[in-house]
Amino acid sequence: MSCGSGDSSCEKPRRRSALLLLGVMALIFIALSVFSFLPSRGQATPDAVSFGPYQANDGKRVFQAYNCMGCHTMVGNGAYLGPDLTEVYRHAGPAWLAAFLPSAGGWPTEAAVRAQLLDPNQHADTGTDTIDAYLQKYPGAAARIQRRGGGTTLMPNLPLSKDEIGQLIAYLKYTSAMNTEGWPPKVEAGTLDRRLQLAHGPIALAQVVPAAAAATTPVASDPAAWGAQLVKDYGCVACHASDDKKLVGPGWGGLYESSVSLADGGKVSADDAYLAESIRQPNAKIVAGYPPGVMPAYDTLLKNDEVDAIVAYLHTLEKQ
Amino acid sequence: MQIQYQTQRLSLRFFMLMLVLFVVQVIYGMILAAQQVDPTLLQGWLNFNVARAEHLNLGIMWIVCGFIGAIVFVAPLLAKRELVAPWLIKFLFYAVIGIVVWNFFTQFLAERGIAGWWLGQPWLQQGLEYLEAGRIAGLLILVGFLILAFVVLRTFPRVREWNEVHWGLGLGVGALAVVWVFGLFYVARLDLQEYFRWFVVHYWVEGVWEVIHISLIGYFLVLMFKADVKSVGFAVFWGIALVWLSGLIGNAHHYFWIGTPEFWQFWGSLFSALEPLPLVFCFWHIYLDAHTNKRPLENAPAFYFLLGSTVLELVGAGILGFVMTFALTNVWSHGTWVTAGHAHLALFGTFGMLGIAAAYYATPILRKVPQFDPRLGKLGFWLVFIGVLGMAFAFAIGGTVQVYVYRILGLDWFGGDVNRAMGTYKVMLPLFGLVLSTGAGVLAYDLFTLGRRMRPQAAVDAETTPHPATGWRRPLTGFEAGIWLLLMWLFGTIITLGLLSFNLPHVRVAGDPTLPYVLAGVGYPGLLLVTLLFVWRFIASLEARASAPAISPLLRVLPAQG
Numbered sequence: 001m002s003c004g005s006g007d008s009s010c011e012k013p014r015r016r017s018a019l020l021l022l023g024v025m026a027l028i029f030i031a032l033s034v035f036s037f038l039p040s041r042g043q044a045t046p047d048a049v050s051f052g053p054y055q056a057n058d059g060k061r062v063f064q065a066y067n068c069m070g071c072h073t074m075v076g077n078g079a080y081l082g083p084d085l086t087e088v089y090r091h092a093g094p095a096w097l098a099a100f101l102p103s104a105g106g107w108p109t110e111a112a113v114r115a116q117l118l119d120p121n122q123h124a125d126t127g128t129d130t131i132d133a134y135l136q137k138y139p140g141a142a143a144r145i146q147r148r149g150g151g152t153t154l155m156p157n158l159p160l161s162k163d164e165i166g167q168l169i170a171y172l173k174y175t176s177a178m179n180t181e182g183w184p185p186k187v188e189a190g191t192l193d194r195r196l197q198l199a200h201g202p203i204a205l206a207q208v209v210p211a212a213a214a215a216t217t218p219v220a221s222d223p224a225a226w227g228a229q230l231v232k233d234y235g236c237v238a239c240h241a242s243d244d245k246k247l248v249g250p251g252w253g254g255l256y257e258s259s260v261s262l263a264d265g266g267k268v269s270a271d272d273a274y275l276a277e278s279i280r281q282p283n284a285k286i287v288a289g290y291p292p293g294v295m296p297a298y299d300t301l302l303k304n305d306e307v308d309a310i311v312a313y314l315h316t317l318e319k320q
Numbered sequence: 321m322q323i324q325y326q327t328q329r330l331s332l333r334f335f336m337l338m339l340v341l342f343v344v345q346v347i348y349g350m351i352l353a354a355q356q357v358d359p360t361l362l363q364g365w366l367n368f369n370v371a372r373a374e375h376l377n378l379g380i381m382w383i384v385c386g387f388i389g390a391i392v393f394v395a396p397l398l399a400k401r402e403l404v405a406p407w408l409i410k411f412l413f414y415a416v417i418g419i420v421v422w423n424f425f426t427q428f429l430a431e432r433g434i435a436g437w438w439l440g441q442p443w444l445q446q447g448l449e450y451l452e453a454g455r456i457a458g459l460l461i462l463v464g465f466l467i468l469a470f471v472v473l474r475t476f477p478r479v480r481e482w483n484e485v486h487w488g489l490g491l492g493v494g495a496l497a498v499v500w501v502f503g504l505f506y507v508a509r510l511d512l513q514e515y516f517r518w519f520v521v522h523y524w525v526e527g528v529w530e531v532i533h534i535s536l537i538g539y540f541l542v543l544m545f546k547a548d549v550k551s552v553g554f555a556v557f558w559g560i561a562l563v564w565l566s567g568l569i570g571n572a573h574h575y576f577w578i579g580t581p582e583f584w585q586f587w588g589s590l591f592s593a594l595e596p597l598p599l600v601f602c603f604w605h606i607y608l609d610a611h612t613n614k615r616p617l618e619n620a621p622a623f624y625f626l627l628g629s630t631v632l633e634l635v636g637a638g639i640l641g642f643v644m645t646f647a648l649t650n651v652w653s654h655g656t657w658v659t660a661g662h663a664h665l666a667l668f669g670t671f672g673m674l675g676i677a678a679a680y681y682a683t684p685i686l687r688k689v690p691q692f693d694p695r696l697g698k699l700g701f702w703l704v705f706i707g708v709l710g711m712a713f714a715f716a717i718g719g720t721v722q723v724y725v726y727r728i729l730g731l732d733w734f735g736g737d738v739n740r741a742m743g744t745y746k747v748m749l750p751l752f753g754l755v756l757s758t759g760a761g762v763l764a765y766d767l768f769t770l771g772r773r774m775r776p777q778a779a780v781d782a783e784t785t786p787h788p789a790t791g792w793r794r795p796l797t798g799f800e801a802g803i804w805l806l807l808m809w810l811f812g813t814i815i816t817l818g819l820l821s822f823n824l825p826h827v828r829v830a831g832d833p834t835l836p837y838v839l840a841g842v843g844y845p846g847l848l849l850v851t852l853l854f855v856w857r858f859i860a861s862l863e864a865r866a867s868a869p870a871i872s873p874l875l876r877v878l879p880a881q882g
C-alpha cells in the first residue's frame with residue numbers, strides 16, 4: 001500500500017493501538033472524576049451554606065453576574081487585578097464584607113464594621129457582638145482596618161443591592177469552607193510587621209503604614225465638617241450618596257426640610273428631629289420604596305453630639 | 321501559483337476579519353495593561369473586567385477566524401474538489417460578525433450585574449473566565465462550529481481515503497464543537513464548574529487546537545517546501561497521538577487546587593509533564609521539512625510566521641507550560657502573572673501566528689500577486705515577535721515578584737503592597753504591548769493593501785543583492801538546531817528550579833527571595849533571548865538561499881518529486 005501520494009494512510013495499525021491506549025486513559029480519567037465528586041469526599045457544597053436568610057447558591061449567581069472573576073481570582077482562576085477571593089470570608093469575616101461591598105471604592109473603618117455588627121444576621125453568623133471579639137476572630141479584618149481603613153480603594157463601586165450583598169457573603173462563606181488541598185499556601189514568614197519590612201524595607205515602610213490613623217481627629221468646632229468625617233468613618237456613605245441619587249438608601253442631597261413620603265402612606269417633613277430619629281432608629285419610619293431592616297440602628301453607636309454633627313452636615317447638602 | 325478551486329476564495333474574508341478583530345483585541349490589551357498601572361483609568365465607563373472579557377473573547381474569536389480561513393483554503397485542496405455548500409460558509413462569516421457585536425454589548429451588562437437569568441441559565445453574559453459570553457452567544461457559536469464541521473466533513477472524501485492531515489483536520493473540527501458543549505451549562509458547585517470550564521479551555525488549546533495546528537503546519541509545509549506527504553503524515557500522526565495521550569489526563573494540572581481531591585496532583589504532574597513531547601516533535605519537523613530542499617523562500621512572511629508559530633509553541637506552550645505544570649511549582653505560580661506570561665506566548669505565539677501565516681500564504685495567491693513586497697510582512701513579524709517575547713518577560717518576572725509578596729509574605733493589599741512591588745513590570749508590559757500593537761497594525765495594513773500597492777523597485781533590488789551564506793547565514797545543521805533546542809530546555813529547567821525554590825524554608829520561612837529571583841532572572845531572559853536568536857538564525861540561513869548560486873532547473877525539480 002502506498003501512502004506517499006497522500007491518498008491514504010500508512011499509520012493504520014499504530015492508530016488502532018493508540019486509540020486503545022487513549023481509551024484506557026479515558027477510563028482512568030472518568031474514574032478519577034467520579035471519585036472527585038462523591039459525597040463521601042465531604043467537600044462543601046453551596047446548597048449547604050447560608051448567611052442569615054441568604055443562600056450561597058444565589059450568591060454564586062451574583063458573583064457571575066458582576067463578573068467578579070474578571071478582576072479577581074477564585075480558587076486561583078480568573079484575573080490578577082485584585083486579590084484572590086477564595087478565603088476572604090475566613091480572613092475578614094462577614095461584617096467587614098458587609099461594610100465594604102456597598103461602596104467598594106472606600107475601605108471600611110472600624111466604626112463602619114461596628115455598625116454592621118448590630119445586624120442580627122451578623123450576630124448569628126459570627127457569634128460575637130463586640131468589635132473587639134470580632135477583630136480577634138477575624139484578624140484579616142483588623143489588619144485591613146488598621147492599614148487601609150478610611151482610604152480609597154482601586155475597586156469600582158458596584159450597584160449591589162442589600163440582598164445581593166448578603167448572598168455574596170453566603171457564597172464567599174461557601175468558598176472559604178471548601179477544601180482546596182492547602183491552596184493558597186500557608187504564610188510562614190513571620191509576623192505582619194516582619195513581612196511588611198521584607199516587602200518594603202524599613203524606610204519605605206513608613207510611607208505605607210500610617211495613613212489611616214491620622215485621619216480621625218474630631219473637629220468639634222465645626223460640627224458640619226465633623227459630621228462629614230463621621231459619615232465616612234461609620235460607613236454611612238457606603239449606602240447613601242451626598243446628592244439625591246438612590247444607592248442602597250436614599251440620597252441626602254436636598255433632604256433637609258423636604259417632604260418625605262413614608263412606606264405607610266404618610267408624609268413627614270425632614271426636620272432635625274426626623275433626621276436624628278432616622279439615624280438612631282431608622283426602622284421607626286421607613287421611606288416609601290425601601291424595605292425595612294436594611295439600615296442598622298446607630299442609637300448605641302453614636303453619642304448625642306455626634307448625631308447633632310451629622311445632622312448639621314446634612315443641612316449643608318444641596319439637591320444638585 | 322494559482323488557486324485551483326473557486327471556493328478557496330472564501331478564506332480571504334475570514335483572514336481580513338481576523339485582522340480587524342486582532343487589532344481591536346490588542347487595543348483592549350493596551351487598555352488592560354494601562355489599567356493594571358492605574359486601576360482607576362476609565363473606571364465606571366469600561367471596567368477592567370469588561371475590557372478583559374472582550375480581550376479574551378476577541379482573542380479566541382480571531383484565532384478561530386484564522387483557523388476557519390486556513391481550513392477553508394486547504395479543505396478543497398485536500399478533498400480535490402470544491403467545498404460543498406459554500407453559502408453556509410458565507411453565512412458563517414456574517415454570523416461571526418453578529419456574535420462579536422452582540423457580545424460586545426452584552427459584556428457591559430456585568431457593570432450592572434445583569435446576567436439575564438432565565439430557566440436557570442445566564443443568557444446574556446456569565447462571568448466565567450474565557451467563557452464570558454452568555455448562553456445566546458454560546459449557542460450561536462455552537463451552530464457556527466457545527467456548520468464548519470459539516471462543510472469540512474462533507475467536502476472531504478470518504479474516510480477510507482483519508483491521510484493523516486484529513487484525520488487531523490476532521491477530528492479537529494468535530495472536536496471543536498463537542499468540547500464547546502461543556503461550557504453551555506450553569507453549574508452551581510464551584511469545584512464542578514471549574515472542572516467543566518477546563519474541559520473547554522484545556523481540551524481546546526491542548527487537545528483540539530494543537531491537533532488542528534499540527535495538521536495545518538504539516539500541510540503548509542507540504543505546500544511551501546513540497547515536503548513529502550508521507551513524512552508529514554508521520555509527524556502529524558505522532559503529534560496527534562502524543563497530544564491526546566498526554567493531554568487527556570494532563571487536564572489534571574488544572575485540578576490541583578479547585579476543590580478536587582489530592583490524587584489529581586499525581587496524575588496531573590505526571591501526564592502534563594509529557595505534553596511538551598509532541599511540541600518538540602513538531603519543532604523538529606519544521607526543521608527537517610524546511611530543509612527538504614534548498615530552494616529560496618517564495619513567501620518569506622508566511623514562513624516566518626509558520627516558524628514563529630512552531631517555535632513559540634515549543635517555548636511558550638511547551639516550556640513555559642512545563643515549568644508550572646507540577647503541583648510543587650504550580651502551587652506558587654497559580655493565580656499570578658506567571659500564568660499570564662505562558663498564556664500570551666502560547667496562545668498568540670502558537671495559534672495567532674498560525675492564522676497570520678495562513679493569511680500570508682493565501683492572500684497573495686488569492687489576489688494574484690505572487691511577487692508581493694515582503695518587507696512590511698517581515699517587519700510586522702519582528703515587531704509582534706519581539707513584542708510578545710517582551711510581554712512574556714514582563715508578565716513572568718512581574719509574576720515572580722507577585723508570588724513572593726503575595727504568597728510568601730502573604731501581603732494581600734494590591735493597592736498598598738503588591739502593585740508597589742510589581743510596579744516596574746507593570747510599566748514594562750504596555751511598552752512591549754505597544755511594540756506588539758504596532759506590529760499588529762503593520763500586518764493588518766500590509767495584508768489589507770497587499771496587491772493594491774505598487775511594488776517599489778528598491779525592494780526588488782534589495783532582494784537580489786547577494787548575501788554570503790557564511791557565518792550567521794550558513795546553512796543550519798541538525799546538530800546546531802539540536803544545540804539550540806537543548807539551550808531552550810536548559811533555561812526552562814532553570815525556571816522550573818526557580819519556582820521550586822519557593823518551597824525551601826530559606827525562602828518560605830526566612831523570607832529571602834534571592835534564589836528564586838536569581839533563577840527567574842537568569843531563566844526567563846535566557847529562554848526568551850535564545851528563542852529570539854534561534855528564530856533569527858533559522859531565518860538568516862534560509863534567506864541566504866535566495867542568493868545561493870542559481871540551482872539548475874533539473875535539481876530544482878528533483879526533490880519535489882519525493
Ligand code: HEM
Nearest residue numbers: 525573592595637638641642644645654659663666667670
Ligand atoms: C499551545 C498550547 C497552549 C496554550 C495556548 C496554552 C494556554 C494556556 C492558557 C490561556 C492558560 C490559562 C491561564 C489563566 O487563565 O490563568 C493556561 C494554563 C496552564 N497551562 Fe497552558 N497552554 C498551552 C499548552 C500547555 C502545555 C503544553 C502545558 C504543560 C506542559 C501547559 C501548562 C499549563 C498549566 C500548568 C496551566 C495552569 C496555570 C494555573 O492556572 O495554575 N500549557 N495555558
Ligand code: HEM
Nearest residue numbers: 079080081346349350352353379659660663667668753756
Ligand atoms: C498589545 C498586546 C497585549 C497586551 C498589552 C495584553 C495585556 C493583557 C493584560 C494586561 C491581561 C490581564 C492580565 C491580568 O489579569 O492581570 C491580559 C490577559 C490575557 N490576554 Fe492579553 N494582551 C495583549 C495581547 C494579547 C494577545 C495577542 C492574546 C492572544 C491572542 C492575548 C491573550 C490573553 C489571554 C489568554 C489573557 C488571560 C491570561 C491569564 O488569565 O493568564 N493577549 N492581556
Ligand SMILES: [Fe+2]
Nearest residue numbers: 522526571573
Ligand atoms: Fe492545560
